[in-house]
Amino acid sequence: MRLSRAAAYGIYATTHIAEKAKDSPIPGQDIAATCSIPPGHLLKVLQQLVKSRILSSERGPSGGFALRKPANKITMLEIIESIEGPIDGEIGGFDDITSKNRAKGVSKKVCDDVAKSARNILAKTTVSDLAG
Amino acid sequence: MRLSRAAAYGIYATTHIAEKAKDSPIPGQDIAATCSIPPGHLLKVLQQLVKSRILSSERGPSGGFALRKPANKITMLEIIESIEGPIDGEIGGFDDITSKNRAKGVSKKVCDDVAKSARNILAKTTVSDLAG
DNA sequence: GGCGATTTACTCGGATAAGCATTGTCCGAGTCAGAAGGG
């Protein structure tokens, strides 16, 4: 399991929001400074989470980002899939499953199994667990 | 589970060798033609498998590649790790586990769990299963 | 005719470019608060 840097940023940021959320939204710059993340890039990641309805954003002074759901209802799976795309079994190159190549079909099935297992594990950890 | 193209090439090639292995080694060009793989690139992948002691290579006329072990003793895990490197839980960016950031530690542990699960699944499928 | 050096064709092997995804950065659009001016 190799987690992309962007996905890691998303996880840390969401956790930080959950920890610090008192009432007002958290500005992106605050998150970037605390978690040592390049501010511009962090915004790009957070926007993805906003599109996926995990975070809400507000502009203007005293604006920022906030959670849309309780922290214990947000799973690592949601965050990762929102940023990296869906986790499914895919084989590099070509998808002509019609190929008579038996090895390709079996490999695809095994990859699907791995993906399913990964999703199960990732769905068990919530932002509450990350924040502690 | 996203399988890199190179790893897929390695799996198909190894399976092809296991199927066609009568007595003499199989030339790389034969494998490339049968599996529709760019010949030059396939060689690079096969060399990796030779270094990992999964295949043996012989040069000169009537040379080629052959299995070093029985087909039912070669697992997908071996092939993939030989080409893509070890499957472990790693988080993009920095590895300063010493960070007081709790989220990072928990994330690392979850990634390790996912990696371990993936290894278990991949170790259950052998080249014999792929060839049928 | 038999033996040996040479050539030849065939293989793998490693070093070298091209393509693409991830990562990182920039400037513009939107929004609220506060200050200034007029009624």
Place this chain on the structure above:
DNA sequence: CCCTTCTGACTCGGACAATGCTTATCCGAGTAAATCGCC
């Protein structure tokens, strides 16, 4: 003194480069067999 308007600063939002890894390709090193010449 209060209301309206304007200005300003602060925020997110999406479009634009730089970097690294995956993928692909090329030419050189090595080997065994077949050939040709010589004994």
